[in-house]
Amino acid sequence: MSKVWIADKMSSRAIEVFKARGIEVDYRPGLSDEEKLAIAGDYDGIAVRSSTTLKGPLLAAATRTKVIGRAGIGVDNVDVQECSRNGIVVMNTPFGNTITTAELAVAHIVAAARMIPQASASTRSGKWEKNRFMGMELTGKKAGVIGAGNIGAIVCDRLKGLHMSVFVYDPFISDERAAAMGVSKVETVAELAAMVDVLTIHVPLLDATRNLINADIIGRMKKGSIIVNCARGGIVDEAALYEACKSGHLRAAALDVFAREPATENPLFELENVSFTPHIGASTDEAQENVAVQIAEQMSDFLLNGVVRNAVNMPSLSEEEQRLLSPYMLLAERMGRFIGQTMRPGYARITAHFEGHAASVNRKPLINSLLTGLLSGSMEEVNAVNAGMLAKDRGIEINETARDTSENFATMIRLEVEGDEGTRSISGTLFDETRPRLVSFDTCDVEIAPAGNLIFLQNEDRPGVIAAVGRILADADINIGDFRLGRRSDTRNAVALIQVDSTPGEDVLQKLETLPNVLMVRYAELGEM
Template sequence: MKVLITEKLAESGVELLKEDFDVDVLLDLSDEELLERIGEYDGLIIRSATQVTADVIGRADNMKAIGRAGIGVDNIDIEAASKRGILVANAPESNTIAAAEHTLGLMLAAARHIPAADASLREGKWKRGEFKGVEVAEKTLGLVGLGHVGAIVARGALGMRMKVLAYDPYISDEKIRQMGVHRAESVEEVLENADFISLHVPRTPQTTGMIDSAALGRMKPSAYLINVARGGIVNETDLYNALKEGTIGGAALDVYAEEPNTGSPLFSLPNTVVTPHLGASTVEAQDRAGVTAAEQVAFALRGEVPMHAINAPVPEGEGAEFVGRFSELCESLGKLLYGLSDRPGETLKVEYRGEVAEFDTRLLDVSAQKGLLAPMVHEPLNFVNTPALARERGLKVETSRVPEDGAYTSLVTLRMQTRDGEHAVSGTLIGTGMRPRLIGAMGFTLDITPEKHMLFIRNKDMPGMIGRIGSVLGEAGLNIGNMAVGRDEPNSGAAMAVTVDEEVPDEVLQQLLEIPGFTEARSVTL
């Protein structure tokens, strides 16, 4: 598979991709050139300059994953990518330290007039009296957004003996308390009470222009506004007027509505500190972003789900990595459920028991659907397009949770009602390596490690049945890897799960069914 990189990326990230993929680094492609070339590639890695529009995605016939080396994805048409089953992932934590440090740096620069004092001294002037600043200690820092960057800024501010007032409706009261931060109930509360106000929200239709003349009018006349988040959140015309009229004390800006920007009227004002979008511009952040984006694309191209996927059901919060380990098991169970059913039904029931039931399992729901649908569709399935394809086929998914399971620490069971009755398969992960284990199928307990090629037998519980299977498979040149046997009461029904090195042909299955005592034989490829 081929990966295109259109902007400067850390060499370590490029080398990571080259281990498994053909990589083209084509910098400074025009929009027309990108449209012409994009159809060749399976993966794409960009930064902020490349515009991945609906037109680009429309021509990306082979595209499976887009990686953004950074946090913002507003230069990617996420909706268009999702409709085509293209996974989009970013590197949300790669530049958090850099952006937070730049925020604190701009705050201090504005408070102490550092850029103006530096420029004055370089001109041969010694004007200490003109650059009298203010201390940040005992002042209130207001944060609009308390995500990754905002949280680091809060810790730094607390270390400088500032009070921190934060508005973020998505952060729990417990986390607010643990951080030593005061909760604001609205953006207006932050604007009215803070001495320094720092923005940490994405640019969305709801946040675009949120800091306008009305918002600026709520700020203290001595307050400073800081924006290292996204351009467009602040109405720059309204900010210019407020600064020129002295409605607020000053502003420190790193991002702008249109970039690159060298002619903004804001740059002419003495009470502004401005930088050219340097929030993520550190050696460490650039390296982290490049490597993370490369890792995300590599995961996606291998059929795995990246942990920073934007448009796929990535586990969130505590236990995310633990849940991710069950994805392969759930996909195998979905394939197995299909293989053991004559015709899949309309409702897939997924039951989680034990520890796994305590966490966000949306990824596992999709993994199970992905396995179930794989034999039915003629297009590649991934964690983006699977839910849509399932809905198109009328497949409903119902989940249930049982906090504790007496036999296993965690257990996943898939059930489906078909015309010939209900089918169910169960599995878990075992050992320190958390290896997949099939626990139940065909109505019996069958403890076996799932392999690519498997044979499932239903038979009468009578002497010699295992030997007969061995003889038939041996005569056909099929080597047995492992076997598990399950049964009810002695001399009643029984079942066997057998792993083999190759797929069992239909004629061998028919040969088994011609032997008295064997009632069902199915070959399943996982």
């Protein structure tokens, strides 16, 4: 009989689910570090929320564990890479608390606009300062939403219900998806900040989003506007927010998350026009029960039947399928990564074409690998398991075709991506059924290994371009490892794929782009084979 340890406080419904499925369960939250270390090796599964950190010695002690279930979205408290290395499946519950978190953001917006926390504190102290708390009506105002994924999309819907005009910055939704949501898409955070009365953030904390809302962005906002952050601490520069609220440039701000948590001390606490909650975005009875039941069901399915759902670190494949599909999955991931790094986001539709032998294999993992590559680097914890879900959340239409024959190769995958930048395509094959190769880009036949640092260049087919490119790279002390050329059949423009031994700086790429007759320069890092 499988045995599970519930290590953090969780709804009793989780216990009921485990027992009903015939799984032994120990509900033991709140143990000391020493007590946790002593029992960690006794369980096939460990269910946590955010209190227990499964890293280092504690994870090393979990020698029997096959699955870790996080009742919630974030897995910051789990060493996912080490779990993967040890063959432990890590699951989360990405949908259990989306409504709850969205509702808190909307509540903060209303409370900040009407100064509800301050008015409540004043009234509780025995004062009757009716004229002091002059609020802002939200109807007819402009709301800016950064991130239109699961939570952000719900916030958009709720704000429309308040009769606000909603504008969105999210480079991963297309114009078509924005129109379906009934919102207006803008191209930059700076543009969004300058036009809205309320700015609310709903993106993960990544290198690209750290201090996204900085002094420059806040300075662009209208005097008397509001900022709300219920996403992750560190996205809003708290020092810049302090200055803007203290000076009166911002009417108000509201935070559920902080750069350092628990936030028992913070300079923002001294400002009356900033209100706070202690990271309670998921803290409702309904959300807690939802995530507890979901994680218990998912872990039970895995322990009893080997079914993997909402894993963040592995696809669901048999050993034989894994062996057969590994070269295809690598090829597909590299194809998606190339397009994702050389085509600006805002994807509306992707179509995966499988020809020859590729049409006869299990294609779902290959589509997930294509999506993983396409979306990686810009979204939190994208992998072959959740990539399809993330794509659909952003309104990306996913299509596939299959045919038993291929004109030029025994097996081939072709990826077409349609979006705000037009349509791009890439094709790849396997040499000797094991070695991935890229064989065409858009309408140009160019063959190269999908590895390393690639400069992708399109130019008018005129003399002197190749020599000029070589001079710029040489001046930057960048060695060329491979140089492949071709011509587009539709425009007769030339295409170059240049594999370089070191990373070119932005200044080098800009010099290449300003060369005469050069039409486009993009750069992709595909990694080692």
